[in-house]
Amino acid sequence: MSQGRSVFEAALEDAESLADVVDAPGVEDVFFEAFLYAPARAYKESTGREIPPYTDPRRPAPTGEKWEEDGDALMRRFPRLWRKYGRRQSKPCRG
Secondary structure, rough: OOOOOOHHHHHHHHHHHHHHHHOOOOOOOOOOOHHHHHHHHHHHHOOOOOOOOOOOOOOOOOOOOOOOOOOOOOHOOHHHHHHHHHHHHHOOOOO
């Protein structure tokens, strides 16, 4: 979302489109951590209070096509993104 509506909507249609965005000229940080703080900042500016913690225990069920992350599933589903980032995956913690 921090990359704008067109990038967001393209990613909804095809997650692989994000492979083009990460190396685009002028894109310093695709994760744009500061973007995560925008809702809390807006809340405080409009109410004068800190945003309350999220406490709703209900979580909506996932929608869309079910897919796996094990084995080669991610590599097959997102080949362009896998070529860029798949080998960087951290190993799960055991213990």
